[in-house]
Amino acid sequence: MASVRLVALKALHGWSIMSSSSLCNHSHSLLRHRTHHHAFSIRPFSAIMSPPSMAVLYDHHGPPDTVTRVVEVPPVELKETDVCVKMLAAPINPSDINRIEGVYPVRPQVPAVGGYEGVGQVHSLGSAVKGISPGDWVIPSPPSSGTWQTYVIKDQSVWHKIDKDTPIEYAATITVNPLTALLMLEDFASLKSGDAIVQNGATSIVGQCIIQLARNRGIRSINIIRDRAGSDKVKEKLKKLGADEVYTESQLEVKNVKALLVNIPEPALGFNCVGGNAASLVLKFLRQGGTMVTYGGMSKKPITVSTSSFIFKDLSLRGFWLQKWMTSDKAKECRKLIDYLLSLVCEGKLTYDMELVPFSDFHTALDKALGNLGSQPKQVIKF
Numbered sequence: 001m002a003s004v005r006l007v008a009l010k011a012l013h014g015w016s017i018m019s020s021s022s023l024c025n026h027s028h029s030l031l032r033h034r035t036h037h038h039a040f041s042i043r044p045f046s047a048i049m050s051p052p053s054m055a056v057l058y059d060h061h062g063p064p065d066t067v068t069r070v071v072e073v074p075p076v077e078l079k080e081t082d083v084c085v086k087m088l089a090a091p092i093n094p095s096d097i098n099r100i101e102g103v104y105p106v107r108p109q110v111p112a113v114g115g116y117e118g119v120g121q122v123h124s125l126g127s128a129v130k131g132i133s134p135g136d137w138v139i140p141s142p143p144s145s146g147t148w149q150t151y152v153i154k155d156q157s158v159w160h161k162i163d164k165d166t167p168i169e170y171a172a173t174i175t176v177n178p179l180t181a182l183l184m185l186e187d188f189a190s191l192k193s194g195d196a197i198v199q200n201g202a203t204s205i206v207g208q209c210i211i212q213l214a215r216n217r218g219i220r221s222i223n224i225i226r227d228r229a230g231s232d233k234v235k236e237k238l239k240k241l242g243a244d245e246v247y248t249e250s251q252l253e254v255k256n257v258k259a260l261l262v263n264i265p266e267p268a269l270g271f272n273c274v275g276g277n278a279a280s281l282v283l284k285f286l287r288q289g290g291t292m293v294t295y296g297g298m299s300k301k302p303i304t305v306s307t308s309s310f311i312f313k314d315l316s317l318r319g320f321w322l323q324k325w326m327t328s329d330k331a332k333e334c335r336k337l338i339d340y341l342l343s344l345v346c347e348g349k350l351t352y353d354m355e356l357v358p359f360s361d362f363h364t365a366l367d368k369a370l371g372n373l374g375s376q377p378k379q380v381i382k383f
């Protein structure tokens with residue numbers, strides 16, 4: 001289905017219209033679609049068309065605040081198993097930014113619509129769709145490119161039905177970050193109640209989820225945040241979520257960070273989404289034989305590991321990438337895990353900071369997500 005939308009995008013971008021005869025021998029499927037939609041104006045009387053969609057589009061890679069624009073994408077015809085979803089909300093995640101910049105290892109072909117997760121309400125169905133009805137709330141699961149637009153058309157297999165009582169900002173954001181937090185806590189060490197973890201980037205959505213998911217299992221968390229004005233308030237907030245200890249990076253400029261820990265065991269597992277000094281601090285807390293899992297590089301600084309960390313502490317360095325996990329056998333569990341996380345949200349056991357922003361303010365939200373306006377809560381576009 002992505003290809004159909006892509007064809008519409010290409011039409012929008014003034015790709016040269018080929019004559020029907022020149023297309024006759026052309027086997028490329030995109031061009032076949034294109035012929036269908038544009039070279040011939042006749043279509044089956046019963047064709048189900050999507051409404052036109054307003055989309056955040058980029059034609060080439062580059063700084064997101066300069067290469068993205070909001071455009072109208074023409075209607076497309078729904079194939080038999082297609083579902084047209086009216087989007088309700090979608091977040092701006094760091095990886096969305098990296099895809100637009102062109103630095104993410106897997107990214108859609110340009111021109112492309114931004115966004116990778118979100119929630120919407122079913123608008124219309126292809127003739128052979130089963131098990132999904134207009135009005136249902138659905139999320140793309142596994143997540144899928146192109147969620148920053150008012151109508152998304154994808155095959156029925158992409159959509160996972162969720163409870164309509166879910167707050168839209170949580171439904172929109174439940175996959176990329178909370179699922180990452182859950183998997184990282186489960187997959188790298190067998191932690192038991194009373195054990196501890198250490199993490200940097202504790203204010204991120206992943207970080208906030210790690211704190212709460214750990215607390216639910218009786219696992220203590222040591223959290224590192226960036227120095228900032230008002231850091232006491234941030235610490236208080238994270239402690240309310242269940243953080244045991246929260247330190248700014250500068251507080252950890254001491255010879256023996258472990259001496260700061262009272263009644264918390266040395267952690268066997270650490271999470272790093274920052275790099276640079278913040279990664280070194282995670283390593284300093286780890287116990288003999290501990291593991292640091294890197295899943296992000298917000299500071300864009302490399303990780304430096306002392307020789308002694310390997311020789312005398314036998315530390316292990318690992319990495320996690322949700323998109324790779326989604327292609328593994330374990331991904332069969334994805335929807336079950338999403339439902340579990342949404343149930344925690346509904347029970348009030350999982351919460352995180354977000355700001356719902358009207359679609360008309362997309363570029364302000366993007367500025368905030370890019371960090372141009374200082375530390376901000378997660379920006380979630382409301383369509």
Ligand SMILES: NC(=O)c1ccc[n+]([C@@H]2O[C@H](COP(=O)([O-])OP(=O)(O)OC[C@H]3O[C@@H](n4cnc5c(N)ncnc54)[C@H](OP(=O)(O)O)[C@@H]3O)[C@@H](O)[C@H]2O)c1
Binds near residue numbers: 201204226273294295
């Ligand atoms: N590997 C994977 O599969 C995977 C999956 C999901 C997320 N991630 C990664 O996880 C990280 C967090 O994502 P998120 O969506 O949860 O984040 P988020 O809620 O958008 O928050 C951004 C976080 O990055 C911090 N930050 C921003 N710029 C920074 C800088 N220059 N130096 C240090 N810290 C900086 C912010 O700290 P302040 O509060 O101090 O501003 C905040 O904690 C990102 O790196 C993302 O790419 C990876």
